[in-house]
Structure formats: C-alpha cells, structure tokens
Amino acid sequence: MMFEPRRLHPTAIIFNVIYILKNLIYVIGAIVIASFGDGMFIYVAFGIGSIMAALIIYSILAWFRFKYSIVGDELKIEQGLIIRKERYISKNRIQSIDLTQGVIHRIFKLTKVQIETAGSDQSADASLSAVTFTEGEAIRQELKLRKEVLDAKDSEDEAANHPTIKVSPKRLIIAGSTSGSVGVILALFFVAFSEIERFIPEQAYDEVARWMMTQTLEIVMFLAILLLVFLWILGILGTVIKYGNFQVTRQHNELFITRGLLEKRQMTLPLKRIQAFGIKESLIRQPLGFATLYVEIAGGEVNNANARTLIFPIIKTQEIESFLQRLLPEYQQVPTTYTSVPKRAFPYYLVRTLFLPVILFVMVLIYLSNFIVVPIVLMILGALLGWLRYHTAGYHLDDEQLTIVMRDFGKDTLVMKHSKVQSMQRKQNLLHRKQQLATVRSSMLNNFAGRHAILKEVDVEEANRISDWFSLRGTFEHK
Amino acid sequence: MREPPRLKIAQDAIKAWKLSAALLMIIPWLMVVATFIAGKYLNLTIWFGVITIVLTIVLTYLSIFLIPKVRWRCWRYEVFDQEIYIQYGILVVSRTLVPMIRVQHVDTKQGPILKRYQLAGLTVSTAATTHEIPALPEEEAAKLRDQISELARVDEDDV
Numbered sequence: 111m112m113f114e115p116r117r118l119h120p121t122a123i124i125f126n127v128i129y130i131l132k133n134l135i136y137v138i139g140a141i142v143i144a145s146f147g148d149g150m151f152i153y154v155a156f157g158i159g160s161i162m163a164a165l166i167i168y169s170i171l172a173w174f175r176f177k178y179s180i181v182g183d184e185l186k187i188e189q190g191l192i193i194r195k196e197r198y199i200s201k202n203r204i205q206s207i208d209l210t211q212g213v214i215h216r217i218f219k220l221t222k223v224q225i226e227t228a229g230s231d232q233s234a235d236a237s238l239s240a241v242t243f244t245e246g247e248a249i250r251q252e253l254k255l256r257k258e259v260l261d262a263k264d265s266e267d268e269a270a271n272h273p274t275i276k277v278s279p280k281r282l283i284i285a286g287s288t289s290g291s292v293g294v295i296l297a298l299f300f301v302a303f304s305e306i307e308r309f310i311p312e313q314a315y316d317e318v319a320r321w322m323m324t325q326t327l328e329i330v331m332f333l334a335i336l337l338l339v340f341l342w343i344l345g346i347l348g349t350v351i352k353y354g355n356f357q358v359t360r361q362h363n364e365l366f367i368t369r370g371l372l373e374k375r376q377m378t379l380p381l382k383r384i385q386a387f388g389i390k391e392s393l394i395r396q397p398l399g400f401a402t403l404y405v406e407i408a409g410g411e412v413n414n415a416n417a418r419t420l421i422f423p424i425i426k427t428q429e430i431e432s433f434l435q436r437l438l439p440e441y442q443q444v445p446t447t448y449t450s451v452p453k454r455a456f457p458y459y460l461v462r463t464l465f466l467p468v469i470l471f472v473m474v475l476i477y478l479s480n481f482i483v484v485p486i487v488l489m490i491l492g493a494l495l496g497w498l499r500y501h502t503a504g505y506h507l508d509d510e511q512l513t514i515v516m517r518d519f520g521k522d523t524l525v526m527k528h529s530k531v532q533s534m535q536r537k538q539n540l541l542h543r544k545q546q547l548a549t550v551r552s553s554m555l556n557n558f559a560g561r562h563a564i565l566k567e568v569d570v571e572e573a574n575r576i577s578d579w580f581s582l583r584g585t586f587e588h589k
Numbered sequence: 590m591r592e593p594p595r596l597k598i599a600q601d602a603i604k605a606w607k608l609s610a611a612l613l614m615i616i617p618w619l620m621v622v623a624t625f626i627a628g629k630y631l632n633l634t635i636w637f638g639v640i641t642i643v644l645t646i647v648l649t650y651l652s653i654f655l656i657p658k659v660r661w662r663c664w665r666y667e668v669f670d671q672e673i674y675i676q677y678g679i680l681v682v683s684r685t686l687v688p689m690i691r692v693q694h695v696d697t698k699q700g701p702i703l704k705r706y707q708l709a710g711l712t713v714s715t716a717a718t719t720h721e722i723p724a725l726p727e728e729e730a731a732k733l734r735d736q737i738s739e740l741a742r743v744d745e746d747d748v
Contacts, residue, residue, distance in 0.1 A: 532691045533715055535685040561717070581686055
C-alpha cells in the first residue's frame with residue numbers, strides 16, 4: 111500500500127484546539143478571574159473570543175497543511191503553516207507504534223497513531239492525532255517490520271493461533287488496591303484543595319473548623335478513614351480504567367498489547383526492539399506474591415515517569431514462567447538462584463540508607479528534642495531498607511544473558527541479553543580496593559539516553575567474571 | 590577487567606591541565622583580593638584574610654601541581670578490534686568496556702588549550718552512554734578516530 115498524501119480526519123482540528131487551550135487555560139483563567147467585577151469584563155470576553163477565533167482558524171489551516179503518506183519504506187509527514195516541514199521516518203527506525211482511542215475518538219470510530227523512534231527527542235517522533243480506525247490499523251500493518259513474512263502466515267491462521275494472555279477483573283482490582291496510588295491521589299487531592307481553598311469563603315471555613323472541634327476524636331478519625339477508603343477506591347477505579355481489558359498477544363515477532371476501558375490503547379512492540387525484560391515486585395505486592403512485568407524499549411510512553419513499558423500489570427510470581435514460555439520465550443530463563451553480594455558489602459548498603467536519617471536525628475536532637483521519636487523510627491526503617499537492599503542484590507550469568515536483581519524500594523529483576531548491553535563499567539573507590547569489592551554498571555538503551563543496571567559492592571572476582579562475560583575478546587566461550 | 594588498559598594518554602596532558610587549572614585559579618585569587626578589600630572597609634580582623642590566603646594556596650597546589658599529575662597517571666586506555674577499554678579516576682577508579690559494534694559515533698575535539706599542546710580529545714558515543722579519552726597527540730587522536738569508526742562500521746539494525 112503506497113498511497114497519496116492524505117489529511118487527518120477533520121476531528122483533528124478539535125483535538126488541536128483542545129490541546130492548545132489546555133496549555134493556555136491557566137493564563138486565560140487568571141485573566142478571567144482578575145477581570146471579574148471590573149467594568150472591563152466585556153473587553154476581556156471580547157479579547158478571549160477573538161483569541162479563540164484565531165485559534166480555530168489556525169487549527170483549521172494547520173489541519174489543511176498537515177499531510178501524511180507512506181512512500182516506500184518511509185512514513186512521510188508534511189506540515190507547517192509558514193515554515194514547511196517534511197519529515198521522513200524510516201520503517202527500520204521505528205521503535206513502537208501505538209494506537210490510542212480516547213472517548214471522543216471512540217464516538218467517531220477514530221484513533222490516534224503514535225510512532226516512536228529511539229531517543230528522547232520527541233520532535234523526531236510522529237503523531238497522527240485523528241485518523242479512522244481502519245486507516246490506523248492499515249498504517250500499522252504497513253509500517254511493521256518484515257511485512258512479507260507476516261502476510262504469508264497471517265492469511266493462514268488469521269490471528270487465531272496467537273498466544274494471548276488477559277488480566278482477569280479480580281486481578282485488576284488487586285492491582286489497583288496494591289498500586290500505592292493512594293499516596294499519589296492524596297497528594298493531588300491536597301494540591302487541588304489548596305487551589306480551591308482560595309475560593310471558599312472564610313466564614314464557611316471557620317464554621318467547618320468549629321464543627322470539627324466540637325466532634326469527638328472518634329468521629330474525626332472515622333471521617334479521616336472514610337476519606338482514605340474513598341481515595342483508595344478511586345485508585346482502584348483509576349487502575350481498572352487504565353488497564354481494563356488488558357490483553358497481550360504474541361504475533362510472530364511482535365508483542366501486541368491492548369488496554370483501557372475509556373481510553374483504548376493498542377501498542378505494538380517489535381521483539382527486536384526490546385532492550386531488557388524486567389520483573390518489578392513493589393513493597394506491597396512482593397509479600398502477596400504479585401509482580402509487574404515490563405520491558406525496556408527505546409521510545410514508548412514518554413510521559414511515564416520511569417519510562418518503562420508495561421507488558422503485564424499484575425501476575426502471580428509463580429505464573430511468570432508460563433507467561434514467558436507462551437509469550438516471550440526469548441526471556442524465559444529467569445534464573446532462580448543469584449550470586450549475592452558478600453557480607454563485607456553490608457556496611458556500605460547500611461551507610462547509604464542511614465546517612466540522611468542520622469543527620470536528621472542529630473538535628474532533631476539539638477533543636478527539637480521533643481520529636482526525637484520521628485528520626486528514630488526513620489533510622490529503624492532506613493536500617494531495614496538497607497538490609498533489604500543488601501539481601502536482594504545479586505546477579506546471575508548465563509551464556510547470553512545477565513540478570514541483575516536490585517532494589518530501590520520494590521524488588522527489580524532485570525534480564526539483559528549480551529547483545530543489548532551498550533557498555534559495562536566497573537568502579538572502585540579506595541575502600542573498595544582494600545576490601546576487594548567493586549560496583550558494576552551495565553548500560554542499556556531506553557527513552558532517556560540510557561538505563562543503567564547497577565550492582566553495588568559485589569566481590570571483585572565476580573565483577574571480573576561479569577566483565578569477562580561482556581568482553582568480546584574471548585576469555586569466555588559464548589558465540 | 591582484571592588488568593588495567595596498557596596505553597597512557599599524552600604526557601603533555603599534564604601541561605594542558607596545569608594551564609587550564611591555573612586559569613581557573615584566577616577566580617579564587619580574585620576572591621582573596623576581594624576579601625582583603627572588604628576586610629579593610631569593614632574593619633574585620635586580619636585572620637579572615639590569612640585563612641582565605643592559606644586555603645587558596647592549598648587549593649592552588651592541589652589543583653595545579655598535584656591533581657594533573659595523578660590524574661594523568663590514572664588515565665589509561667586501550668583500543669582492541671572488538672572493544673574499547675578505558676580507565677579513569679583518582680579516588681574512585683572506573684574501568685569501562687565499550688564494544689565496537691555498539692559505537693554509534695566517534696568525535697575528536699580540541700579547545701584552545703589542547704591546541705596549544707597539539708593535543709585532542711576523543712569522544713566515543715553508544716546509544717546509551719558517552720565515553721572520553723581526554724588528551725591524545727593530534728595525529729594519534731585522528732588516527733584512532735578513523736580506526737574506531739572503521740571498526741564500528743557494522744550493519745546493525747537492533748537500535
């Protein structure tokens with residue numbers, strides 16, 4: 111399919127207007143609020159009206175100028191009102207193709223197509239904000255790697271025999287209730303509240319405060335718990351909406367992920383693009399035996415803080431093996447035993463987590479000795495975390511793969527293929543050299559310049575083993 | 590990574606580093622002068638001035654006379670057909686392995702100070718990291734750059 115330059119669906123104009131408005135909302139909002147009560151309101155309204163009109167005209171023109179086409183192996187995009195831009199993205203450089211359907215998209219049977227390339231430079235990516243769904247699928251088919259092989263096979267079994275794994279609603283609720291998003295929502299809630307606070311008349315505020323004072327402690331506690339439960343349920347709802355109908359399918363050389371109740375998303379991850387596979391067990395989920403599976407790719411969900419791409423939101427740790435066997439056999443050898451760091455490394459781990467609490471302890475001791483309990487609790491937690499990290503840290507070497515387990519708060523198992531490790535570093539400070547320890551850092555490619563898997567204070571002999579494994583000069587037997 | 594890399598960087602690097610450290614030390618010495626002037630107008634004790642002078646002298650010795658030499662001694666590199674091996678760091682010694690097939694591009698660069706001593710720095714970038722060999726003789730750097738870019742020329746579509 112090689113087609114003539116096309117425009118986006120006209121709804122794209124609406125999306126463009128909404129997008130720009132979203133960025134302007136604070137400015138406009140501030141002006142509107144400031145102008146309330148003044149006689150100037152009519153002028154402001156007029157001004158905003160004309161800005162809106164200009165915006166809409168601009169968006170229409172921008173839509174008119176935006177054209178895309180597929181030329182040979184490349185996606186070509188022309189855009190720009192005054193400065194004309196033409197961009198070609200080669201099929202070979204595409205990291206992932208996402209189809210996202212928001213609520214408006216679904217009403218009109220449209221989809222957004224996001225094409226990610228490697229690196230953090232977003233301007234090198236392409237995004238088609240609204241095309242018809244069939245068109246979106248056609249584009250994705252067209253830009254797939256090794257299409258000819260796929261076509262031949264697809265005609266036989268037509269997506270029927272591809273292994274697929276879904277998330278059950280029950281699991282999803284578990285995922286939501288252990289997501290730890292209560293904290294996040296709580297923070298958001300307080301931010302929102304401090305914004306709204308300004309608009310609440312002082313009188314009402316005082317009255318509520320007085321009423322609270324007259325109530326017994328039990329009732330206040332009850333209200334607080336009610337609020338927490340409410341936020342918790344909100345968190346569960348958030349997870350269910352985001353990951354509802356989560357489904358991951360293996361299609362030949364690709365992982366195909368669909369998810370979302372309101373906003374539907376389809377992601378295609380070519381296996382060749384996967385830089386590493388990881389298992390994350392957060393502090394809440396680990397004791398319950400649940401984990402999250404993710405992969406590192408270059409490109410992908412850029413707005414996602416840790417820049418990982420989730421391939422399964424929640425899974426029992428015992429089920430990981432069968433999951434990998436069916437969907438990702440390339441990474442199925444997740445080791446069960448790890449070479450851990452030596453005992454003499456423990457003090458380093460402890461110092462790292464105790465450093466801040468101890469400083470806090472000293473400061474509180476001097477200035478606020480009434481509250482000394484707080485830093486003491488922090489110190490205990492810090493020591494515990496240090497021990498947990500020390501206890502978790504370890505590695506395992508196979509012919510073609512290095513696995514490192516580490517922990518920030520949650521336990522993180524990262525499986526790296528030899529061919530995907532970009533560089534390897536060994537670090538030793540003075541004490542390390544005396545104690546025969548070393549820190550090993552292996553770097554991979556992901557969204558933002560690189561992800562580094564760091565194994566701290568491993569025995570120097572083990573560090574040498576890892577680097578021998580990595581070195582291509584042949585002190586090892588693989589390849 | 591049992592053995593350190595064999596090659597040392599150009600000995601003139603010490604001179605270049607000394608020169609740039611000396612230029613940088615102008616700032617602390619200006620601050621010393623400023624302390625004396627301020628001390629005179631604000632009637633502070635002479636000890637402020639003495640302390641800043643002593644500190645600045647120690648700093649000058651360290652950064653101009655000691656650190657460049659030690660740093661030079663710690664810098665090692667070696668370029669194999671399959672990979673680049675670099676060691677650097679005085680207190681924290683780092684050794685890095687960069688496979689040739691992962692090298693994305695290689696640059697040489699030269700500021701005015703390095704130029705004065707006919708030196709050039711070499712930067713090797715992978716998709717995820719950047720590595721530097723700071724001071725090599727000009728021709729050596731150019732030769733190495735061409736050699737690495739030749740060795741790194743592998744048709745790889747993984748990234």
